[in-house]
Amino acid sequence: MNSLLRYKSIKRPIRLIIFDLDGTLTVPVMDFKKLKQDLGFPTGQDVLEVIKGLNVEEKTRANKIIHEFELEARNNLIIQENTEKLLLFLESNNIPKAIHSRNSLENIKYFIDKVNFNFHHFVGREIEPPKPMANGSLEILRVLNQSYQDNPITPNQVIFVGDSVDDIKTSKNLGALACLLKNEYNKHHSHLADIEIDNLIELQDIISHFNDLN
Numbered sequence: 001m002n003s004l005l006r007y008k009s010i011k012r013p014i015r016l017i018i019f020d021l022d023g024t025l026t027v028p029v030m031d032f033k034k035l036k037q038d039l040g041f042p043t044g045q046d047v048l049e050v051i052k053g054l055n056v057e058e059k060t061r062a063n064k065i066i067h068e069f070e071l072e073a074r075n076n077l078i079i080q081e082n083t084e085k086l087l088l089f090l091e092s093n094n095i096p097k098a099i100h101s102r103n104s105l106e107n108i109k110y111f112i113d114k115v116n117f118n119f120h121h122f123v124g125r126e127i128e129p130p131k132p133m134a135n136g137s138l139e140i141l142r143v144l145n146q147s148y149q150d151n152p153i154t155p156n157q158v159i160f161v162g163d164s165v166d167d168i169k170t171s172k173n174l175g176a177l178a179c180l181l182k183n184e185y186n187k188h189h190s191h192l193a194d195i196e197i198d199n200l201i202e203l204q205d206i207i208s209h210f211n212d213l214n
């Protein structure tokens with residue numbers, strides 16, 4: 001196993017996995033650089049942030065471009081290797097799973113239908129502010145904890161799995177363990193994560209370590 005687990009000595013039960021969607025549960029196909037070019041936005045800035053400052057007409061145009069961009073990505077959707085195996089592992093160990101994405105709810109639902117697993121909750125960019133703020137993940141916790149009122153899930157019992165530095169920040173803002181699914185574009189950020197993996201299946205051993213499942 002190549003995955004690096006920092007804080008190995010800290011034992012705590014993991015009771016919820018929150019996944020980013022694009023590039024994490026799906027293979028990265030979104031070319032954000034090209035999107036920003038099409039939008040005419042500066043490369044260094046956050047798309048959702050720039051849109052906020054636009055007038056109604058510009059906003060409509062930008063949202064149309066983003067919608068087409070996401071639709072194209074959705075049509076080319078490839079599920080990440082070992083996603084199903086990991087989701088099955090979580091189900092057989094009664095560990096809830098959720099999605100916190102910056103994508104639209106419609107596209108998240110499309111993925112869920114395609115992968116055909118039950119997610120306990122999922123939120124997209126309708127929850128503001130978006131990642132890297134943790135509001136979406138807090139909403140997931142709030143909804144799930146309605147079923148765990150006697151023993152609520154706390155942020156430090158959550159692993160947030162993502163493929164970007166924003167996902168790591170979201171995880172830190174939540175107070176969860178940040179897991180980075182590494183690829184050639186993000187690996188230089190891996191030192192910021194608590195857990196780094198090359199393949200989703202590595203999470204099985206990591207969760208087993210935390211939850212004494214072996």
Ligand SMILES: [Mg+2]
Binds near residue numbers: 024164
């Ligand atoms: Mg992503």
